[in-house]
Amino acid sequence: xxxxxxxxxxxxxxxxxxxxxxxxxxxxxxxxxxxxxxxxxxxxxxxxxxxxxxxxxxxxxxxxxxxxxxxxxxxxxxxxxxxxxxxxxxxxxxxxxxxxxxxxxxxxxxxxxxxxxxxxxxxxxxxxxxxxxxxxxxxxxxxxxxxxxxxxxxxxxxxxxxxxxxxxxxxxxxxxxxxxxxxxxxxxxxxxxxxxxxxxxxxxxxxxxxxxxxxxxxxxxxxxxxxxxxxxxxxxxxxxxxxxxxxxxxxxxxxxxxxxxxxxxxxxxxxxxxxxxxxxxxxxxxxxxxxxxxxxxxxxxxxxxxxxxxxxxxxxxxxxxxxxxxxxxxxxxxxxxxxxxxxxxxxxxxxxxxxxxxxxxxxxxxxxxxxxxxxxxxxxxxxxxxxxxxxxxxxxxxxxxxxxxxxxxxxxxxxxxxxxxxxxxxxxxxxxxxxxxxxxxxxxxxxxxxxxxxxxxxxxxxxxxxxxxxxxxxxxxxxxxxxxxxxxxxxxx
Amino acid sequence: xxxxxxxxxxxxxxxxxxxxxxxxxxxxxxxxxxxxxxxxxxxxxxxxxxxxxxxxxxxxxxxxxxxxxxxxxxxxxxxxxxxxxxxxxxxxxxxxxxxxxxxxxxxxxxxxxxxxxxxxxxxxxxxxxxxxxxxxxxxxxxxxxxxxxxxxxxxxxxxxxxxxxxxxxxxxxxxxxxxxxxxxxxxxxxxxxxxxxxxxxxxxxxxxxxxxxxxxxxxxxxxxxxxxxxxxxxxxxxxxxxxxxxxxxxxxxxxxxxxxxxxxxxxxxxxxxxxxxxxxxxxxxxxxxxxxxxxxxxxxxxxxxxxxxxxxxxxxxxxxxxxxxxxxxxxxxxxxxxxxxxxxxxxxxxxxxxxxxxxxxxxxxxxxxxxxxxxxxxxxxxxxxxxxxxxxxxxxxxxxxxxxxxxxxxxxxxxxxxxxxxxxxxxxxxxxxxxxxxxxxxxxxxxxxxxxxxxxxxxxxxxxxxxxxxxxxxxxxxxx
Numbered sequence: 001x002x003x004x005x006x007x008x009x010x011x012x013x014x015x016x017x018x019x020x021x022x023x024x025x026x027x028x029x030x031x032x033x034x035x036x037x038x039x040x041x042x043x044x045x046x047x048x049x050x051x052x053x054x055x056x057x058x059x060x061x062x063x064x065x066x067x068x069x070x071x072x073x074x075x076x077x078x079x080x081x082x083x084x085x086x087x088x089x090x091x092x093x094x095x096x097x098x099x100x101x102x103x104x105x106x107x108x109x110x111x112x113x114x115x116x117x118x119x120x121x122x123x124x125x126x127x128x129x130x131x132x133x134x135x136x137x138x139x140x141x142x143x144x145x146x147x148x149x150x151x152x153x154x155x156x157x158x159x160x161x162x163x164x165x166x167x168x169x170x171x172x173x174x175x176x177x178x179x180x181x182x183x184x185x186x187x188x189x190x191x192x193x194x195x196x197x198x199x200x201x202x203x204x205x206x207x208x209x210x211x212x213x214x215x216x217x218x219x220x221x222x223x224x225x226x227x228x229x230x231x232x233x234x235x236x237x238x239x240x241x242x243x244x245x246x247x248x249x250x251x252x253x254x255x256x257x258x259x260x261x262x263x264x265x266x267x268x269x270x271x272x273x274x275x276x277x278x279x280x281x282x283x284x285x286x287x288x289x290x291x292x293x294x295x296x297x298x299x300x301x302x303x304x305x306x307x308x309x310x311x312x313x314x315x316x317x318x319x320x321x322x323x324x325x326x327x328x329x330x331x332x333x334x335x336x337x338x339x340x341x342x343x344x345x346x347x348x349x350x351x352x353x354x355x356x357x358x359x360x361x362x363x364x365x366x367x368x369x370x371x372x373x374x375x376x377x378x379x380x381x382x383x384x385x386x387x388x389x390x391x392x393x394x395x396x397x398x399x400x401x402x403x404x405x406x407x408x409x410x411x412x413x414x415x416x417x418x419x420x421x422x423x424x425x426x427x428x429x430x431x432x433x434x435x436x437x438x439x440x441x442x443x444x445x446x447x448x449x450x451x452x453x454x455x456x457x458x459x460x461x462x463x464x465x466x467x468x469x470x471x472x473x474x475x476x477x478x479x480x481x482x483x484x485x486x487x488x489x490x491x492x493x
Numbered sequence: 494x495x496x497x498x499x500x501x502x503x504x505x506x507x508x509x510x511x512x513x514x515x516x517x518x519x520x521x522x523x524x525x526x527x528x529x530x531x532x533x534x535x536x537x538x539x540x541x542x543x544x545x546x547x548x549x550x551x552x553x554x555x556x557x558x559x560x561x562x563x564x565x566x567x568x569x570x571x572x573x574x575x576x577x578x579x580x581x582x583x584x585x586x587x588x589x590x591x592x593x594x595x596x597x598x599x600x601x602x603x604x605x606x607x608x609x610x611x612x613x614x615x616x617x618x619x620x621x622x623x624x625x626x627x628x629x630x631x632x633x634x635x636x637x638x639x640x641x642x643x644x645x646x647x648x649x650x651x652x653x654x655x656x657x658x659x660x661x662x663x664x665x666x667x668x669x670x671x672x673x674x675x676x677x678x679x680x681x682x683x684x685x686x687x688x689x690x691x692x693x694x695x696x697x698x699x700x701x702x703x704x705x706x707x708x709x710x711x712x713x714x715x716x717x718x719x720x721x722x723x724x725x726x727x728x729x730x731x732x733x734x735x736x737x738x739x740x741x742x743x744x745x746x747x748x749x750x751x752x753x754x755x756x757x758x759x760x761x762x763x764x765x766x767x768x769x770x771x772x773x774x775x776x777x778x779x780x781x782x783x784x785x786x787x788x789x790x791x792x793x794x795x796x797x798x799x800x801x802x803x804x805x806x807x808x809x810x811x812x813x814x815x816x817x818x819x820x821x822x823x824x825x826x827x828x829x830x831x832x833x834x835x836x837x838x839x840x841x842x843x844x845x846x847x848x849x850x851x852x853x854x855x856x857x858x859x860x861x862x863x864x865x866x867x868x869x870x871x872x873x874x875x876x877x878x879x880x881x882x883x884x885x886x887x888x889x890x891x892x893x894x895x896x897x898x899x900x901x902x903x904x905x906x907x908x909x910x911x912x913x914x915x916x917x918x919x920x921x922x923x924x925x926x927x928x929x930x931x932x933x934x935x936x937x938x939x940x941x942x943x944x945x946x947x948x949x950x951x952x953x954x955x956x957x958x959x960x961x962x963x964x965x966x967x968x969x970x971x972x973x
Contacts, residue, residue: 010719010751012686015623015783022786059570066561066569073561075552075800083552084545090612090766125611125791126576132790136648137501141627162622162648162787200496231495265495280576281795297501300508301648304618305611308794309767314561 014162021157029383029393038391040418048423051393053209053361054414055243055278057335058328062278065324072317074310082313089309092302094123098312101319102286106252106271108325109242114254116288122298123312124285125305127239127272131158131203133287133305134268137297138233139165139200145235146170146188146202148180150364150400150407152209152237159203168192168199171403174366177355178211180204182222189230201233201266202226207240207250210400210409211364212357214248220256228262235268242276242329244359245337257290265291273315275361276332282311336361336413339420343412346424350431354410361413365394368406379405390430392423505647510639515869515879524877526904534909537879539695539847540900541729541764543821544814548764551810558803560796568799575795578788580609584798587805588772592757594811595728600740602774608784609798610771611791613725613758617644617689619773619791620754623783624719625651625686631721632656632674632688634666636850636886636893638695638723645689654678654685657889663841664697664850666690666705671712687719687752688712693726693736696886696895697850698843700730706742714748722755728762728815729899730845731823743776750776759801761847762818768797822847822899825906829898832910836917840896847899851880854892865891876916878909 008016029051038046070076074083089095099118106116124130139145141164147155149169159167170188172178185202192199204223206215215223227234236253244250257267268289274280284307287298319325344354344363354363371378376398383396386408397407412420515537524532556562560569575581585604592602610616625631627650633641634656645651656674658664671688678685690709693700701709713720722739730736743753755774760766770793773784793801805811830840830849841850857864862884869882872894883893898906 010624010717010777011779011783012622012624012626012629014626015779020783020786054574056570056574059573062573063566063569066566067563070561073559075559076556076562077553079561080549080552083549084542087545087548087765087767088540088542090760090769125615126789129611129790136498138498140498140500143498157786157789162790233495263495274576279573281573283576283792283794291495293495293497293501297497297506300506300643303612303643304615304648305791306769308769308797310800311794311796314796 019161033393095312097316101316105319110252122287123307126283126285129305130270130285135163143200150402203235205237207359212360237270239272245333246358362411365408507643519879583802587802591805608773609793612769612771615791616756616771621645621649630683636888689721691723693845698846725758731819848897851894
């Protein structure tokens with residue numbers, strides 16, 4: 001948005017700066033999709049949306065439940081007598097039944113190893129609002145939070161825009177599967193101190209977006225002990241908790257706290273139903289703090305983004321149906337596992353590896369072998385090819401502040417099975433086309449060609465520049481082996 | 494001791510204001526006609542509960558408005574997934590249409606300027622974030638809604654500078670008052686970024702006439718500051734003069750449209766505060782874009798967007814609802830103010846809102862805010878009514894109280910009125926002139942049915958026709 005000088009004077013700094021984040025390239029792919037969206041019949045050559053972490057796989061179960069429970073709505077004959085009371089209910093404590101149902105749901109998602117207190121459930125405008133609210137409660141303008149990278153691109157806006165708070169990334173490396181290490185945290189913290197940056201806390205996303213991995217107990221304990229030592233806060237964004245579809249199981253920070261010496265006043269959880277239930281439109285954000293003052297403050301702030309009482313009422317009913325919830329969680333895991341498997345297997349067959357993951361609505365794809373050079377610029381070029389030629393909107397690692405170029409987040413849950421096939425076909429074609437083109441060239445040198453056919457992954461861009469590479473045997477790129485050191489890509493002119 | 498933000502540890506949330514003491518009294522001892530007939534009656538809550546039967550009837554006839562009925566469930570998935578901060582087009586169109594209708598179709602609203610927010614609460618905060626930096630100021634005419642202290646200031650760091658309005662002018666905003674406030678801000682080194690008006694007014698229940706609005710638009714245009722018009726009570730205007738929106742006035746007066754913004758909501762006009770439907774409508778493209786991005790922090794639930802879109806797209810229903818709501822509010826307001834006048838209690842002449850601005854100056858021991866607080870505590874603790882003291886609205890003169898009349902059943906209203914009568918009679922027979930005592934229906938017993946009383950009141954022969962102006966309320970004379 002171009003601002004005239006006049007506008008800059010008329011409006012606030014917040015309104016005229018870039019911290020809303022929408023000028024980030026992350027959104028270019030969306031724009032490409034918006035102007036040419038794939039449709040199996042009407043627009044089969046359009047861009048397939050693989051940049052949206054949505055979970056629409058279990059709506060059949062939800063719709064069935066809706067039909068069987070008309071009293072969950074205030075608009076049906078069965079529920080109408082509640083309409084008035086609900087329509088006028090604006091108490092920022094939230095409907096008691098709603099809080100109880102959400103607390104119970106969060107407990108179940110954590111395998112019932114923790115009991116959540118309904119009186120600590122505070123509403124917010126989606127997880128977007130929840131993260132902003134947490135920051136408003138914990139930090140002043142100019143303060144900073146440590147955030148392990150790669151992290152959700154929206155944090156740049158949610159944590160910083162109106163709060164004036166800064167993010168200090170803690171760069172995690174593919175070398176150890178992007179684990180968050182104590183050493184990395186300490187280093188980032190020290191560095192910030194030396195630059196006079198006041199660190200107020202750490203924000204983690206567990207399960208991780210964009211990695212799709214869960215944090216193990218050891219890492220969680222290490223985080224809790226780190227923040228306790230430094231007397232800083234820990235905000236754990238657990239909005240993907242129920243998307244865990246295979247082992248290891250999800251462990252909430254709430255569970256880890258139970259048998260640790262720590263300062264509970266420093267621990268806060270952000271939750272939402274946008275990913276686990278597939279209800280992003282309903283704007284159900286939750287701030288859950290173990291700190292009474294933060295709970296009270298966040299509750300007052302929730303006035304700026306309460307959950308519609310109509311929606312509270314519906315979800316209170318749905319989430320307190322134990323049988324439905326149990327069935328839903330099981331089915332959701334199953335379907336996510338299946339979809340994840342179809343994709344990762346499909347990719348493996350053409351020699352593309354992903355980080356081993358068991359959660360989330362996406363996988364973290366390793367395209368480093370395809371880069372001209374290990375730079376963000378090369379990553380962006382590759383990304384533009386994927387969007388414009390392969391016609392898939394995937395999200396480049398740089399938009400997640402990943403310190404190593406070549407990684408891409410690819411969402412797999414937000415489409416039907418047919419579209420999955422189309423997407424995989426396009427990838428196969430893209431990869432194989434590259435192999436063929438290289439085989440033409442290899443005819444000039446047969447021995448080399450043989451080796452390529454057997455072992456190597458070759459990709460071409462339709463601009464006909466060729467990239468060769470070596471040593472990428474299918475064995476090394478299995479989804480279940482640790483990420484191999486990526487061979488350097490050697491560009492050929 | 495764990496460190497939190499300054500915002501979190503300060504008092505900017507405003508809940509330590511006395512405005513909330515009455516609420517706390519109510520919450521610990523709420524009135525219920527059967528279970529708790531001696532409890533505190535809530536008259537501090539500006540809610541519109543008078544038209545729910547009409548709404549329920551409509552819902553029964555339109556099952557497709559819900560995602561949970563057989564007729565609507567096929568839309569469930571796409572709606573549950575819809576999180577686009579532009580909002581559903583049908584929703585924006587319906588709201589734009591409703592806003593136009595409420596202004597007699599004298600203005601057309603553009604659906605593409607409709608931006609969602611977390612209720613009017615979220616809308617106000619969002620507008621402040623867009624227009625002003627921390628430390629900058631907005632002018633706000635007094636008396637004003639106490640929530641503004643939180644909504645406009647708390648997390649934004651923006652300051653509020655009062656524009657003093659006085660009873661001698663019926664609390665109308667004058668050019669002089671605006672200039673004075675602007676000067677005062679300058680002297681205090683506060684950069685004024687805008688003026689916020691609430692029209693119809695909370696707590697006054699009055700509307701601004703065209704001349705006043707023009708004067709306001711000219712003022713902000715000259716000073717090159719923003720005008721924010723909070724019009725959330727627009728459809729509660731229940732009798733003439735008609736409501737005039739700033740959206741109309743800017744069609745008649747030369748001004749920079751980039752300075753004009755409206756805050757709207759369905760909480761008061763429709764009676765849906767629980768649904769959190771806040772709207773920011775700006776004539777400034779940059780503000781629309783910025784506010785739209787910010788709306789991510791408080792979008793309207795898509796389930797609710799769907800319901801509202803269906804409801805407000807029904808022209809017949811809209812028309813009926815607006816008419817019925819006006820009628821109910823008119824009747825309730827008329828009866829309430831008339832009953833009060835019978836015991837010598839006056840209120841500011843008003844034709845909108847869900848409350849009256851009651852004049853109890855004559856009951857004050859002395860013309861101070863301390864005396865107002867004393868009187869207020871008596872009203873809460875002895876008369877057991879939660880009314881809101883003028884000081885909580887930053888009123889410049891003590892003795893005024895906002896009393897809500899639309900948030901209760903007819904029976905509860907009768908109980909409230911009888912308590913007021915008893916209080917007045919017990920404490921100060923001389924407050925009510927003897928002739929009024931004898932003539933009036935002070936000896937009404939509660940056993941008299943409401944309907945008979947209402948019939949007397951609404952007789953066509955009497956002065957109580959809906960089309961005659963409210964009689965001037967007699968001054969109440971306090972005696973020590």
